[in-house]
Amino acid sequence: MRVLVTGCKGQLGTEMRRLSVEHTKHSYVYVDIDELDLTDGEAVKRLVEKEKTDVIVNCAAYTNVDGAEENEAAALRVNADAVENLARTGRKIIHISTDYIFSGEGWLPYRETDAAAPRTAYGRTKWEGEKRLKEWSRDAIVFRTAWLYSPWGKNFVKTMLKYGAEKDELRVVYDQIGSPTYAGDLARVIYAALDADEWHGGTYHVTDEGVCSWYDFTVEILRQANERENKYKARVIPIRSDEYVYKTPRPHYSVLDKQKVKDTFGVSIPHWTESLKECLEQMI
Numbered sequence: 654m655r656v657l658v659t660g661c662k663g664q665l666g667t668e669m670r671r672l673s674v675e676h677t678k679h680s681y682v683y684v685d686i687d688e689l690d691l692t693d694g695e696a697v698k699r700l701v702e703k704e705k706t707d708v709i710v711n712c713a714a715y716t717n718v719d720g721a722e723e724n725e726a727a728a729l730r731v732n733a734d735a736v737e738n739l740a741r742t743g744r745k746i747i748h749i750s751t752d753y754i755f756s757g758e759g760w761l762p763y764r765e766t767d768a769a770a771p772r773t774a775y776g777r778t779k780w781e782g783e784k785r786l787k788e789w790s791r792d793a794i795v796f797r798t799a800w801l802y803s804p805w806g807k808n809f810v811k812t813m814l815k816y817g818a819e820k821d822e823l824r825v826v827y828d829q830i831g832s833p834t835y836a837g838d839l840a841r842v843i844y845a846a847l848d849a850d851e852w853h854g855g856t857y858h859v860t861d862e863g864v865c866s867w868y869d870f871t872v873e874i875l876r877q878a879n880e881r882e883n884k885y886k887a888r889v890i891p892i893r894s895d896e897y898v899y900k901t902p903r904p905h906y907s908v909l910d911k912q913k914v915k916d917t918f919g920v921s922i923p924h925w926t927e928s929l930k931e932c933l934e935q936m937i
């Protein structure tokens with residue numbers, strides 16, 4: 654199969670490129686906005702035909718949660734209109750969505766069948782993208798993930814390493830619970846879906862194993878980082894969400910149930926502390 658990977662310069666797209674050497678069953682073309690603006694439906698159609706694409710892996714998105722709150726229309730163009738452009742090509746699609754489609758007020762891991770109730774503009778636009786995709790491509794694969802990080806782009810791990818080395822104290826919320834996800838682990842699940850003998854359309858939840866708060870995550874980031882280079886000296890203080898000023902409301906509970914993806918694709922997913930180690934080895 655010929656596979657087109659969009660958003661190839663983002664966190665996930667970069668991991669897809671990095672791990673491509675281990676996956677030679679199919680041939681790959683990687684593009685980002687410089688080569689193909691996904692909001693241009695005609696350009697999408699042209700490139701998909703020119704490249705004789707069989708499958709599209711959509712790693713592109715408008716991921717700035719606060720930016721989406723200020724300009725929902727811009728987020729909608731990328732997170733829904735562009736997804737529809739891809740789906741209208743009639744090719745098989747693997748698309749990435751988010752825990753933000755849920756309310757975040759639950760207390761049991763969200764299953765794929767749980768009701769969507771997005772509380773933010775970003776969540777609404779991603780949910781709209783899922784719905785449009787399913788209208789045009791019934792056998793699409795949707796991987797919903799959460800708390801994505803990598804050595805690339807902007808993410809929580811990079812921010813905490815920077816502040817952990819610069820500041821005396823970091824105040825981090827301990828009442829928002831989720832599962833950190835190394836982008837390389839999500840890329841491996843995507844490759845498992847592509848390399849599988851059969852196409853298994855449907856929606857799946859994928860994060861790393863284990864659960865923690867942003868406070869716990871920060872403590873572990875600095876602990877592991879100090880084992881590699883002893884300069885991350887900030888003291889980490891747990892605070893409640895109402896002690897921090899957010900531009901956009903954040904989900905209190907983002908844990909996703911991963912049983913379906915494990916059963917369907919036979920993947921084993923590492924604990925987030927192990928994956929953090931793999932990521933930091935590339936960074937420090």
Ligand SMILES: NC(=O)c1ccc[n+]([C@@H]2O[C@H](COP(=O)([O-])OP(=O)(O)OC[C@H]3O[C@@H](n4cnc5c(N)ncnc54)[C@H](OP(=O)(O)O)[C@@H]3O)[C@@H](O)[C@H]2O)c1
Pocket residue numbers: 659660661662663664665666685686689690691692711712713714715716731735749750751752779797798799800801802806807
């Ligand atoms: N980051 C998280 O914590 C998180 C959590 C849950 C789910 N997700 C989902 O996981 C997926 C991957 O996220 P990520 O963190 O890897 O994203 P990312 O690093 O922000 O990368 C997204 C890429 O898409 C590109 N892009 C934006 N608009 C485009 C357009 N109109 N046409 C073509 N490309 C465009 C971006 O280019 P520019 O940088 O130039 O805009 C960027 O290279 C997304 O679907 C996201 O919603 C992420």
